Amino acid sequence: MQKLADKTALITGGNSGIGLATAKLFSAHGARIAITGRNPESLQQAQEILGEDALVMQSEAGRLDDIDNAMAAVRERFGRLDVLVANAAVALPTPFAQVTEAQFDDINAINYKGVFFTIQKALPLLSAGASVIVTTSISNQAGAPNFSVYAAGKAALRSLVQSLALELIDRGIRVNAISPGPIDTPGFGRWDIPQEAVQAIREEFVRRSPSKRFGRADEVAQAALFLASTDSSYVVGAEIVVDGGFSLPL
Numbered sequence: 001m002q003k004l005a006d007k008t009a010l011i012t013g014g015n016s017g018i019g020l021a022t023a024k025l026f027s028a029h030g031a032r033i034a035i036t037g038r039n040p041e042s043l044q045q046a047q048e049i050l051g052e053d054a055l056v057m058q059s060e061a062g063r064l065d066d067i068d069n070a071m072a073a074v075r076e077r078f079g080r081l082d083v084l085v086a087n088a089a090v091a092l093p094t095p096f097a098q099v100t101e102a103q104f105d106d107i108n109a110i111n112y113k114g115v116f117f118t119i120q121k122a123l124p125l126l127s128a129g130a131s132v133i134v135t136t137s138i139s140n141q142a143g144a145p146n147f148s149v150y151a152a153g154k155a156a157l158r159s160l161v162q163s164l165a166l167e168l169i170d171r172g173i174r175v176n177a178i179s180p181g182p183i184d185t186p187g188f189g190r191w192d193i194p195q196e197a198v199q200a201i202r203e204e205f206v207r208r209s210p211s212k213r214f215g216r217a218d219e220v221a222q223a224a225l226f227l228a229s230t231d232s233s234y235v236v237g238a239e240i241v242v243d244g245g246f247s248l249p250l
């Protein structure tokens, strides 16, 4: 059964990892798809995967004029939005003592400010009954050494989800969060550190995981499908943790 027939969905960061898996699953469930991303090659690949009817946009997540342009393109092509997945983010490991103001501003522009204004600027397009899904991270509560800016930004998003859930429910718009744990995506490990260090981090995550493995992007997409569809019609301001038990206390 198609769960998103006649629905229109915009997924930011839809050309890679969790966002692309979500776009594919939503498309298989009948949704009209719009995505944003940065990398021209993976945007082109996403267009081929999602088909020519998908609206694929190069759009810088932290730039308000780009967000305006993306919303204008969605309005022109589809007229409205029923599902918004605010998912684009970067995660760059840096010891706290070495975080520069420029890094702080860049990461927060993409991960926090970008999500905030993406939802705000989508508001005029969001239909009654729309679902807004924000990709946060289990680090929003647990914190993450060497990812202090990222984790704090994700905590801000978790708070934002609750504020907006309360503020927008009168319009029939449900706002919820998905918090992934370690998920095997192109983004995980695309860091400016030696590959051996990336491998060591991966092995440590697997060792600590109750499930003894990374999650797959499509496993996170299934949670997004639940929140996007009327299956979750009474789920408001919630956080679905998809982490194989990683954040459970030992």
Ligand SMILES: NC(=O)c1ccc[n+]([C@@H]2O[C@H](COP(=O)([O-])OP(=O)(O)OC[C@H]3O[C@@H](n4cnc5c(N)ncnc54)[C@H](OP(=O)(O)O)[C@@H]3O)[C@@H](O)[C@H]2O)c1
Pocket (backbone or CB within 6 Å): 012, 013, 014, 015, 016, 017, 018, 019, 036, 037, 038, 039, 040, 042, 059, 060, 061, 062, 087, 088, 089, 090, 091, 110, 135, 136, 137, 138, 179, 180, 181, 182, 183, 184, 185, 186, 187, 188
């Ligand atoms: N993978 C994990 O273990 C994990 C764990 C917890 C939370 N998450 C969250 O899950 C979400 C998806 O991450 P992922 O793991 O799927 O990583 P990914 O494969 O790197 O995907 C990230 C997406 O965000 C886009 N993006 C990043 N910076 C952007 C910018 N400045 N402007 C526009 N688009 C931008 C990327 O586009 P380009 O590729 O074109 O730059 C890409 O499509 C993120 O919110 C991440 O924080 C992931």
